Amino acid sequence: MYQVKPTSVDFEIQIPNCMYKVKIDQTSSTALRTNEEFIKVNHTTVKSFDILDGKINTLLKKSDMENIEARQELLLDQLHKFKTRLLEIRKKLKLNISPKKGNTTVNKNLKNEDLGFRKKSLDIFENYSEIDIVVNAHPKFVPYGLLGIKNAWKNQVNFDVKIFSHSTLQDISPEAKHFQKQITDGSITNSKNPSIKTTIIWKNCEHTEMISSPTMYKPIYGEINILRFLARIGPYDFRYDFTSNANQIDSILDICYQLLRCSGNAQQELLRNLSKLLDKQKFFGGENLSIADIAVSSSLKRIQQAALKNLPENMKKWQNIIKNILY
Incomplete structure (x- = not known):
């Protein structure tokens, strides 16, 4: 083969005598080698730990999900049992008190749309x-x-x-x-x-x-x-909220509230207002008994009898009807 001449020349280095000589530490190269090997091994170990840590995290996440799913299944099962129990109770209870066919006590002033609202109340x-x-x-x-x-x-x-x-x-x-x-x-x-x-x-x-x-x-x-x-x-x-005379019944209830908290001329004025609201009707709610009649009758029973001496005729007639029905 073709021989290439060396580019460097071997020559001996002369170390000056004026410098302090230090003995060569044989362990330094070994330490260096050991450190390099440690780094290499440590790098591999770190990688291994990273992989292991990832697997652990995956297992933990999987375990958490399984726990959540298990708890969810338990809650759903309990809700299902609770629902079943409620349905059993509901079957045993007879709850509907809506007017039956042929019931003449239903307020005749109610319109079809009023009854629709009442069902949603x-x-x-x-x-x-x-x-x-x-x-x-x-x-x-x-x-x-x-x-x-x-x-x-x-x-x-x-x-x-x-x-x-x-x-x-x-x-x-x-x-x-x-x-x-x-x-x-x-x-x-x-x-x-x-x-x-x-x-x-x-x-x-x-x-x-x-x-x-x-x-x-x-x-x-x-x-x-x-x-x-x-x-x-x-x-x-007896539910008047969505009837055509709801405002009038509310006004009557308000008057009853005030009637028990005043006296003298103020009380007589309120009685006259009640007489005007009754007008020529049989009851305060119209042709059928309502919560307004119960409230007015209760209030009149609680006020002093002296205040009822000048009670209007339509109120006296109404009072006799109520007395036979309620008391």
Whole structure:
């Protein structure tokens, strides 16, 4: 082969004697070699750990997903069982209290569109065949409206009334005792009708108040507001919200609220306004009994008899009709 001359010339290097001589450390090259090998090995190890860490993360993510899926399946199963249970309960409950065919108590003033709205309105009895209400009342302010409601709905809703006296009261008024006897006697029970369990507690309270469970925990103050609430959950022919005379009934309820909180000329003016609203109708709601008649009759029973001496003739005639129906 062709021989190439070397490009470098070998010659001996002369180390000067003036410099301090250091012995050659044989371990340095070994250390360097070892360090390089360590780096090489460490690099491989890091790569291996990265791969292992990725696999671990994948397994963990997979495990988390499986746990979430398992929990979801458990929740869905519990919801299915809960739904099944509710359907079983609903089958056992007879909740619909809408007027049946041939029921002549339905308000004739209702239009077809009014009835459509009524079907969409709130009906607690669609969810509960029985509701509980607690009414706190002062024996001097007897809630006659509850007695009127009970007698007006006697063929459509079962009223189970119990009355207790708070320990702070030593005795109750004769009017309260008579009311207590009336509202607890003569109950008509029909297993097909929904029920309202009513507990009345005589106590020293400023306003008549009602607590309804399980629908709410905040009290409803005032007998008139209690009647508004009961009208919204009661039989359809007593729900006036979407009727053509809803504003008039609301005005009558407002007058009843004011009637118990005034006296003298102001009270007489309110009675004249009620007489004008009654006009020539048989009832305040038209030709059929409504929640307005119950509210007015309860208010008149609570005001002083002296204020009723100058009661208009149409009010007296209406009062006699109501007395035979409700009390």
